[in-house]
Amino acid sequence: MFGGHTDIGIDLGTANILVYVKGKGIVLNEPSVVAVEKAGNKILAVGAEARDMLGRTPQGIVAVRPLKEGVIANYTITQKMLEYIVNKVAGKSFFFKPRVMTCIPVHITSVEKRAVLEATIQAGVSKTYLIEEPLAAALGAGLDIMVPSGKMVVDIGGGTTDIGILSLGGVVDSDSVRIGGDKFDESIVRYVKREYNLLIGDTTGESIKKTIGNVHPGAEVKSMTIRGRDGINGLPTTVTVTSEDVRKALEEPLETLIGKIRSVLEKCPPELSADIVDNGIYLTGGGALLGGFAKVLEEDTGIRVFVAENPLDCVAIGTGKALENLDKLRPGTVYSNAMF
CATH class of the missing domain: 3.30.420.40 (ATPase, nucleotide binding domain)
Structure with a gap:
């Protein structure tokens, strides 16, 4: 424990959740996915384990991403996910509850801000603050x-x-x-369907982007073979796509x-x-x-x-740094639960 309380910075992302702890650095980096049992709304897995269940779960279990476009889409599940994270990072039996700084996208509504603050408080922390993403990113980038x-x-x-x-x-x-990254993946999925009549999932779309994606017209052309379902006969098949395909797919976004x-x-x-x-x-x-x-x-x-x-780590590190420099930041740049 640090001086009576733990300071935790959380980058509550649509794709990943990163947690920074003062003195320890990034202690958690998991996909923002939760596997839930439909019947009792019971959380079965969070993060990588839950992500592996996306699109592959048996009936009665759903894998969900509780955050959409940077804001809370499913309040109950987000709150449970935060509770899981705080417990994992700070331990359940802690005597001193942690202070938490969470980052939010700019221009979200006060209702959305309150939802993040309340979900964090419900997760069992002493004080909770919000900081806008560009500010956290700048601090984290040094x-x-x-x-x-x-x-x-x-x-x-x-x-x-x-x-x-x-x-x-x-x-x-x-x-x-x-x-953001999700839109890029979706654009690649749509492009592959349109150009090659091949149905692939967002995970394959992301893999194409990361492996061969280059959006500069002068870049060296790379290619990779992908698997998917033939759009005409519905059978599994393979196709070779190139970085030029990725460039065209991402032109619009x-x-x-x-x-x-x-x-x-x-x-x-x-x-x-x-x-x-x-x-x-x-x-x-x-x-x-x-x-x-x-x-x-x-x-x-x-x-x-x-x-x-x-x-990838800038925002999470920046939320932690912001907690350490609360007095130096311009008034109004950080929101706290006392304001609502």
């Missing part, structure tokens, strides 16, 4: 956001992409778009995403715009690892683009 110089962060998660311009310990301007990034840049005060040209744009989140994306964004905006060192 950017000094306390100085009067503008920094831009684009956090591409599973359900949402959060874009923020930060200065003096707070968010100057931000936007959120419901495009990436165009929307880059458009959003540009619009945040265009609304930015001129002084901060000059800072961003000097400092560059930082990419965090799993989507930052999409092959060629940083290069495409750099060519489109004319601004240098950097991929954070451990993009």
Whole structure:
């Protein structure tokens, strides 16, 4: 225990949940999936174990993702999942209840904020706080956001992409778009169905994206063989897809995403715009690892683009750092259960 209580930072993502504990770093990284028994709403498995059940469960058991596009889609299951996580990380019999900082997408409603706060309190913690994703991502990426110089962060998660311009310990301007890793996977699944008449699942879509995905037109073309179901006769079959297929499949969602990034840049005060040209744009989140994306964004905006060192961990580390620096953050950037 640290000084009487444990500080826990939670990146409550649509695709993955990461937990940071002060002094220990990232202690948990699990898919945001819960396997539930339909009859008694009893949780059977959480994380990787539950993910392996997706699309393969016997009757009476469902594997669900309780978060959709960065917000709570199923309150009861999210609360049970948080309870499971807090118990796993801090132990059930702890005398001092932990303080928890959870990150949220920008521009979610006060009802959605309250739902996250309440679900966390129900999970058995002493104090709960919320921080917006770009701010957490910037802190986790090691950017000094306390100085009067503008920094831009684009956090591409599973359900949402959060874009923020930060200065003096707070968010100057931000936007959120419901495009992320999941949308990329869905676009690949649709493209494969349309072009090859092959039915595949989101897991295969994700595997294609991670293995050969590159969205830069000048990239070396790679290929891989995938299995699926023939759309005409319904039998299992294999097809070879290329990175060029991935580029075409992701054209539309990436165009929307880059458009959003540009619009945040265009609304930015001129002084901060000059800072961003000097400092560059930082990419965090799993989507930052999409092959060629940083290069495409750099060519489109004319601004240098950097991929954070451990993009997947930035938000979770940032939530933990925010708890340690509560007094330094600009008032109004962190929400607590006392506000609602």
